[in-house]
Amino acid sequence: MASTLRVGVLTISDTASVDPASDTSGPALCKLLGTEPRYKVEVTACIPDDFKAIQKTVTAWCDDLDLNVVLTTGGTGFGVRDCTPEAVMPLLDRQTPGITHMIFAKSVQITPFAALSRAVTGIRGQTLVLTFPGSPKAVKENYEIVSKLLPHACDLASGGTGKKFHEKMQGGPRPSGVASPAVPDVKAGEQTAQGHEHGHGHGHGHGGHSCFHHSDREARSEPASLGLDTPVSRRLRKSPYPLIRMEQAMAAVMDQISPLPSVQVPVNESLIGAVLDEDVVAVEAVPGYRAAILDGYAVIDTDGPGQYPVTAVSIATAAAEGAATKLLPGQIARITTGGAVPEGATAVVMVEDTVLVKSSEDGTREEIVEIRAKVRNGEAIREIGSDVQIGQTVLKKGQVISAVGGEIGVLASIGVQKVTVRQRPVVGFLSTGNEVVNHDNGEKLKMGQIRDTNRPTLIAATKAAGIDYKDLGIAPDSPEALEKAVREGLDKCDIVVTTGGVSMGEMDLLKPILEQKLGATIHFGRIMMKPGKPTTFATIPNPNGGQPKLMFALPGNPVSATVTYYLFVIPALRKLAGYEKYSWPSIQAEITHDVRLDERPEYQRAIVSVTSEGRILAQSTDKNQMSSRMVTMLEANSLLVLPGRTEERPNVQSGQKIECLLIGKLG
Structure with missing residues (x-):
């Protein structure tokens, strides 16, 4: 069990609910708890003497907040509006008559009027619930009666054995083979009741205290559920699993x-979605030869404009056949985009800047072409390694191979046939x-x-x-x-x-x-x-x-x-799979309509779009966002991240910014 006990203090009073400043019993109880470091008051509230309000708050604090102790003050007397015992009693899975009797027995020794208090104590799930009277004096007396046994009681209620407490009472751990005092054998499934998987009402902070928080809980190593053969009549009616944020x-x-182990795979379309587990280094230069950027003529830039004979050698054919070609001053050579630029050429002139002067008698070859544009040295030529050089790192470890095709195209171009990726x-x-x-x-x-x-x-x-x-x-x-x-x-x-x-x-x-x-x-x-x-x-x-x-x-x-x-x-x-960025991208969008917030944080299905003016707008796909209505997923490309409702913020108004998780493409 955690060394710190998480406590909720609930004042039940028609007067205090209207004017929280008039509440003296709740703050008195908080002050008493604050004198001991093992107690942490996580939530306080003032509510009227209302049956439903009491049940809603106590249920939420036990079921949703998973507190160790809920202490109420007020509403336990004979007054017409006093209904705390009637409201709390049906919520309890088990009563604790020993604690109730101890409070009564010691209180009545102090004043006979204690007989007019109708205290109720018990356990709901793993939460101990105690109802105290409404006066600060009675609160102090009741608290002092139970304060020493609360840690042990909470330990047992939350599934512990109380072993450490008994060892402390007996003067330390017992040697092996020596029997320990009898401790009730309480199974987790027997001391919890499983509640419905629906939302409960939440209490809110009052009188300057913060709203409730959830504590971090470790995973259960012992089964919390009852046996599979348990009859329906004996099933848990409150979930034994804490409600977490x-x-x-x-x-x-x-x-x-x-991430899963690494494997080596060939470079092909099956790589899409894989994550590289190594840096990829080029084993070949790109381009591997001097290549023309456009269709035209390879020239020597110092020759300038004029009429020139076209060499009879086809550059593309020569490159494919591995033939040696060299351009001499006063010559030009026809070349296609991506074709190998012949040795000696220093630039490429585009076809549009030339005029055919003379062709062969059969019309199949160009013999003389006029160059009408002046070009610079290196113009329209991709030099060897200008895109990628040998030994250059082109892809980094952790990079995702996308379906766009760029990564696969680069890998194919640099001579890499296999890569190491995460399985x-x-x-x-x-x-x-x-x-x-x-x-x-x-x-x-x-x-x-x-x-x-x-x-x-x-x-x-x-x-x-x-x-x-x-x-x-x-x-x-x-x-x-x-x-x-x-x-x-x-x-x-x-x-x-x-x-x-x-x-x-x-x-x-x-x-x-x-x-x-x-x-x-x-x-x-x-x-x-x-x-x-x-x-x-x-x-x-x-x-x-x-x-x-x-x-x-x-x-x-x-x-x-x-x-x-x-x-x-x-x-x-x-x-x-090894993704470094595995979460959905998040953006702030302007909501186009009012949204009534739920008590729980909600993820509404929505359509996020960008206007021509650059505004990012979000609109729920349907007003009725029930979890059974699959039509709310139609056209949805995002999830609105809506906070839980509070008194200060009961809704989100049209025009306000709201966080959106993008699960699809922007409209």
């Missing part, structure tokens, strides 16, 4: 990726679900069936990105079938991408299969984002040694799957 999730992915990753796509059928099966849909749009969409995006892939088909919602399909995909691919089966449904089996059958480490299972909250990333040990295999379990909704694929998987594939 987007930047944390991206860092967790990239920390697990190193290209292979990504496999597996759709899951009993209801999912191939989109092209030619059959009419039966009740409850849906056509698989995810695999065709993601495969199309992968081909456009120049990445190799394998189609792994559709796996039904069966533990055995899913495990088999994932294992086969991991054998063939560096990354496996699944869609569906990661949320809270009865047949959402991927996370327990990853943890319990494949020995995977799940680095995250929920992200504070819209769409794509249940996106999951895991690493699986490679049976052949070397780098672990990577797996992204994406949501089943087609837009969620597509957006998270662009945000996470393509950058991961690029880094695996």
Whole structure:
């Protein structure tokens, strides 16, 4: 367990919610917590005595912020508006009657009026929730009663054994073979409840305190999911996976990726998308001979304008046959673009600056041509090595071979036949679900069936990105079938991408299969984002040694799957392939309409274009950006990066600048 306990302090009062300056209990509690370095107050708020507001805030702080402790003050008495116990009690997965009794027993020794307080304590997920009375004096007394046991209680609630605490109480570690005091055997799955994969309301900072923050969490090494044979009635109802920020999730992915080993490959069109793992040095000069830049006549510039005989030797033919040619003063020679300039020639005159004076009797040869233009020494001639010299570095390590063709053209021109590049990753796509059928099966849909749009969409995006892939088909919602399909995909691919089966449904089996059958480490299972909250990333040990295999379990909704694929998987594939710049390019664009912000940071599908005046504009593809509406991806070339809603900024107004990730070409 982390040495610092992350705490939220919630004041529940009709009066304080209207005038936060009148709140004395919340600040008093924060001051008490601030005297001990092990506590860190990450969020405070003042809300009215409102049942829904209390439930919304406590739920968000437990589920979304993953705090260690939530302390409320107020609303526990007999007043008509006092509803804190009624609001908090249904949220708790387990009550902690011992703590409640201790608070009551010691408080009533101080004042008999403590009997009028209806304190509630318990655990939601891995968060300890305590409800204190509303007066500063009672808050201080209640806090002092529980302060010493809070660290140990939080350790147990978050999956710890309390071993260090017991060792400290017993005077240090026990020798091997000596029994330790009994500690409750608490399994991770039994002390968490799995919540719905939908957004929760967020609290906001009040009274000068900062808004809530998420703490960095290490990947789980122990399974957090319940056994695959757990009946539905005993399934977790709150996710055991912390809800993390987007930047944390991206860092967790990239920390697990190193570029694949190098291979040597021939120079041809198969290089497109590959990343060079060596500097490329020219073994031949370009051009390898003095070459004409245009069609015309090779001349000696000092001869000047005038009529000259055309040498009978065809320069192109002579160069092809390796014949020696030399131009003498007073002679000119017909030459074509790219042709070898004969020895002795110092310039080339274009055809347009000449006139034919005399041809052979049969009209097949030029005999005398008049040069009408004065040319300079070296004009219209490419000297040997003027483009590339022998030994010159023409391509750098880390450079991507583009589909434009320039890199392949240069490699072909300098005599390099093979290059060393990073091995290209292979990504496999597996759709899951009993209801999912191939989109092209030619059959009419039966009740409850849906056509698989995810695999065709993601495969199309992968081909456009120049990445190799394998189609792994559709796996039904069966533990055995899913495990088999994932294992086969991991054998063939560096990354496996699944869609569906990661949320809270009865047949959402991927996370327990990853943890319990494949020995995977799940680095995250929920992200504070819209769409794509249940996106999951895991690493699986490679049976052949070397780098672990990577797996992204994406949501089943087609837009969620597509957006998270662009945000996470393509950058991961690029880094695996050796790209130094693997992230999507980002620009600031002027939004053309108002956007109501969501509580979670959102990635809306949009069209970014450049006007004739040079203004960069962004427009959402559709007002209704539901994650099931694939039409929102139509014509989209970017993702709007919208921040989460706050009281200070509930929306983005037309004309404001917003960050856009470019996933396609500008319109």
